[in-house]
Amino acid sequence: MKTLNINLKDKNYKILIGKGLRNKIKNILDENFKFKKVAIITDENVYKIYGKEIKQQLLSGNKKVEFIILKPGEKTKSFNILTEVYNKLLDFKITRSDLIIALGGGVIGDLAGFVSATFLRGIKFIQIPTTLLAQVDSSIGGKVAVDLDKGKNLVGAFYHPELVIIDVDVLNSLDNRVFYDGMAEVIKYGCIRDEKLFNTLMSFNCKNDLINSMEDIIYTCCDIKRQFVENDEKDTGERMILNFGHTIGHAIEKYYNYEKYTHGESVAIGMYLITKLSEYKGYTDINESNKIKKILIKYNLPCDINLEKFDDLLETISLDKKNLDNVLNLILLNKIGDAKIVKSSLEFFQEVK
Numbered sequence: 179m180k181t182l183n184i185n186l187k188d189k190n191y192k193i194l195i196g197k198g199l200r201n202k203i204k205n206i207l208d209e210n211f212k213f214k215k216v217a218i219i220t221d222e223n224v225y226k227i228y229g230k231e232i233k234q235q236l237l238s239g240n241k242k243v244e245f246i247i248l249k250p251g252e253k254t255k256s257f258n259i260l261t262e263v264y265n266k267l268l269d270f271k272i273t274r275s276d277l278i279i280a281l282g283g284g285v286i287g288d289l290a291g292f293v294s295a296t297f298l299r300g301i302k303f304i305q306i307p308t309t310l311l312a313q314v315d316s317s318i319g320g321k322v323a324v325d326l327d328k329g330k331n332l333v334g335a336f337y338h339p340e341l342v343i344i345d346v347d348v349l350n351s352l353d354n355r356v357f358y359d360g361m362a363e364v365i366k367y368g369c370i371r372d373e374k375l376f377n378t379l380m381s382f383n384c385k386n387d388l389i390n391s392m393e394d395i396i397y398t399c400c401d402i403k404r405q406f407v408e409n410d411e412k413d414t415g416e417r418m419i420l421n422f423g424h425t426i427g428h429a430i431e432k433y434y435n436y437e438k439y440t441h442g443e444s445v446a447i448g449m450y451l452i453t454k455l456s457e458y459k460g461y462t463d464i465n466e467s468n469k470i471k472k473i474l475i476k477y478n479l480p481c482d483i484n485l486e487k488f489d490d491l492l493e494t495i496s497l498d499k500k501n502l503d504n505v506l507n508l509i510l511l512n513k514i515g516d517a518k519i520v521k522s523s524l525e526f527f528q529e530v531k
């Protein structure tokens with residue numbers, strides 16, 4: 179098992195990464211926390227595969243355990259579901275000295291984190307992320323949120339977990355598309371901070387090679403995110419580099435109404451297109467976009483869209499809440515492994531056609 183420590187101004191917490199850690203949850207909790215009750219928020223898919231064994235494990239102690247099982251998918255991360263979840267916690271009579279566990283992908287992590295931040299003005303919570311995206315990204319850094327009808331993540335908070343428990347083995351039950359969706363974020367870390375990681379990912383011959391190195395890869399990604407979060411917890415400076423590929427990516431997701439491409443697939447296209455453009459404009463070394471294209475194809479990710487659509491995309495980018503007064507913080511690469519923030523505007527994209 180590997181351990182990372184996140185040290186923030188007002189809080190420190192650990193990330194545990196290892197194989198089979200889900201079988202040790204009870205011991206880990208008993209060693210680290212005093213509590214009487216634990217509420218586990220999860221979704222139906224995750225509960226079906228891992229719920230029973232985790233329930234049995236936790237019930238073997240003297241703690242009260244309650245599962246709150248929600249429908250899978252982004253629709254669950256809705257402001258409208260909060261009352262139902264809060265009511266279940268009230269029925270369970272959970273108190274501020276008890277614990278909430280988020281057991282699932284990014285949807286459950288963001289929702290359960292937001293519930294924990296707000297219920298009774300804050301309950302301690304633990305992230306047990308079960309998708310690759312959640313393991314390398316959403317479970318770390320304290321961003322928790324729910325969606326409104328008018329947009330994603332519009333209501334949220336910075337609220338860090340007490341602990342993150344990453345069991346690498348749970349990735350084995352992921353649907354292929356969901357697995358590779360998370361690989362887009364893994365590749366992103368290579369692009370922005372770690373050329374060695376990028377080259378290692380390029381060198382694998384098959385999914386098995388990748389899976390065999392997964393513990394190290396997840397550790398490397400979490401460690402990179404740790405550094406950005408420690409240096410810029412509230413995301414006003416350097417942490418924005420983690421948004422590499424996301425300006426175009428978010429626009430693609432939104433343009434296709436979150437139906438055609440997943441988040442990771444959209445970010446993949448975004449990473450390639452922005453790098454192609456920034457190469458053309460002289461911000462990035464020549465040939466880096468080709469390397470990105472190659473690695474995305476290798477990991478079953480898309481890298482291009484029909485460019486006739488680019489005008490529509492530009493309109494979507496211009497409506498993005500982060501695009502204040504037409505100032506865009508673009509994340510560009512000098513080269514693979516080295517990223518920078520460039521203040522620009524929508525005009526940057528005009529020449530992509």
Ligand SMILES: NC(=O)c1ccc[n+]([C@@H]2O[C@H](COP(=O)([O-])OP(=O)(O)OC[C@H]3O[C@@H](n4cnc5c(N)ncnc54)[C@H](O)[C@@H]3O)[C@@H](O)[C@H]2O)c1
Pocket residue numbers: 221222223224227250251252255282283284285286288308309310311312315316317318319320321322330331348349351352353356359441
């Ligand atoms: N807080 C952050 O910093 C941050 C960062 C990136 C993304 N996000 C959010 O994350 C969410 C997306 O997360 P996601 O991609 O993990 O999606 P998700 O939570 O919807 O999970 C994807 C699918 O995989 C299933 N699943 C999860 N774990 C499984 C397992 N081990 N085996 C089999 N099936 C499993 C789920 O039931 C679901 O159907 C979005 O809402 C996004 O906004 C948050």
